[in-house]
Amino acid sequence: MPSRFLDPEQAKKHAEHRFDFGRKSLGGKVVLVPGGVGGLGAAITALLLQDGALPVVGYRSQRGRALAFQQKMQDLYGGPITLVEGDIQDPAVRERYLQAALDVKGDLYGLVALPGDPARVKADELDGAALAASFKANYEAPVLLARAAAGIMSQKATKGAIVLFSSMQGVHPFEGSLAYAGPKAALIQAGLILAKEYGGATDIRVNVVAPGATTAGMARASIDSGKYDAYVEHGVIPRFGKPEDVAKVVRLLLEPDGYLTGQVITVDGGLTLRRDRLP
Numbered sequence: 001m002p003s004r005f006l007d008p009e010q011a012k013k014h015a016e017h018r019f020d021f022g023r024k025s026l027g028g029k030v031v032l033v034p035g036g037v038g039g040l041g042a043a044i045t046a047l048l049l050q051d052g053a054l055p056v057v058g059y060r061s062q063r064g065r066a067l068a069f070q071q072k073m074q075d076l077y078g079g080p081i082t083l084v085e086g087d088i089q090d091p092a093v094r095e096r097y098l099q100a101a102l103d104v105k106g107d108l109y110g111l112v113a114l115p116g117d118p119a120r121v122k123a124d125e126l127d128g129a130a131l132a133a134s135f136k137a138n139y140e141a142p143v144l145l146a147r148a149a150a151g152i153m154s155q156k157a158t159k160g161a162i163v164l165f166s167s168m169q170g171v172h173p174f175e176g177s178l179a180y181a182g183p184k185a186a187l188i189q190a191g192l193i194l195a196k197e198y199g200g201a202t203d204i205r206v207n208v209v210a211p212g213a214t215t216a217g218m219a220r221a222s223i224d225s226g227k228y229d230a231y232v233e234h235g236v237i238p239r240f241g242k243p244e245d246v247a248k249v250v251r252l253l254l255e256p257d258g259y260l261t262g263q264v265i266t267v268d269g270g271l272t273l274r275r276d277r278l279p
């Protein structure tokens with residue numbers, strides 16, 4: 001007696017070894033991308049445009065830079081991009097971001113929450129204020145935005161996808177990263193909780209990406225300073241990460257009708273796995 005949850009058409013196809021691997025299009029789907037002007041965000045926005053999605057890109061305050069970015073991306077990859085301004089640490093701005101996405105066509109399919117702060121604090125200057133500032137930037141703002149987005153998707157019965165951004169420092173203990181890594185590790189736990197709360201029949205997938213040393217964005221300064229050279233020199237990683245490496249994983253996690261949720265994917269070329277190989 002087959003389960004009543006088994007699709008008979010699909011079961012028949014599979015019995016005949018006829019499988020459907022066709023990637024489902026993001027065409028016409030509204031995806032909110034706060035931080036989409038940044039180093040990793042730009043590659044993600046480009047891939048979304050290539051896929052026909054409708055990205056709503058959030059930037060903090062540099063309007064001129066955002067407008068130039070919008071024009072360049074539309075020239076290179078086709079459009080349109082909607083821009084929304086403001087600091088998502090402000091609850092009113094988070095509402096504005098979500099409203100800007102809903103204004104496109106009354107629905108929100110995806111959220112890719114990129115904003116974060118490297119929280120570079122010297123060891124002897126690390127205090128409660130520094131930790132609290134990092135918590136607000138790297139945990140509070142993205143988590144509350146993600147929860148509000150999940151609430152909207154759930155209310156509209158949209159089987160959407162949410163991607164949060166942690167870091168390799170959030171999955172592996174790196175010396176000197178107390179301020180940055182704590183909230184980034186907590187963000188992973190928040191992602192799992194949201195995945196649990198909005199999973200099942202509601203089917204809103206929530207996953208976390210943890211990039212390694214990538215050549216664009218906030219890690220670029222560290223790469224330029226030579227901080228990560230030893231990892232390549234001693235064969236711990238084959239090369240530095242590229243923004244495209246991260247964008248492709250985000251695309252996978254945004255796949256309509258995807259079957260991945262509550263996962264953290266570390267996109268670091270094996271850096272955390274093989275870090276002990278450094279002499």
Ligand SMILES: NC(=O)c1ccc[n+]([C@@H]2O[C@H](COP(=O)([O-])OP(=O)(O)OC[C@H]3O[C@@H](n4cnc5c(N)ncnc54)[C@H](OP(=O)(O)O)[C@@H]3O)[C@@H](O)[C@H]2O)c1
Nearest residue numbers: 035038039040060087088115116165167211214217218219
């Ligand atoms: N790049 C890497 O190798 C790497 C490695 C590990 C983890 N990550 C994580 O990946 C995410 C993206 O990093 P990225 O390298 O692309 O950084 P990025 O180049 O600095 O871009 C971050 C973007 O987010 C915006 N932003 C930051 N805080 C915001 C806020 N409170 N409200 C609105 N917008 C805000 C920034 O705007 P402004 O330019 O106006 O400040 C910027 O456009 C971050 O969460 C980061 O921790 C990156």
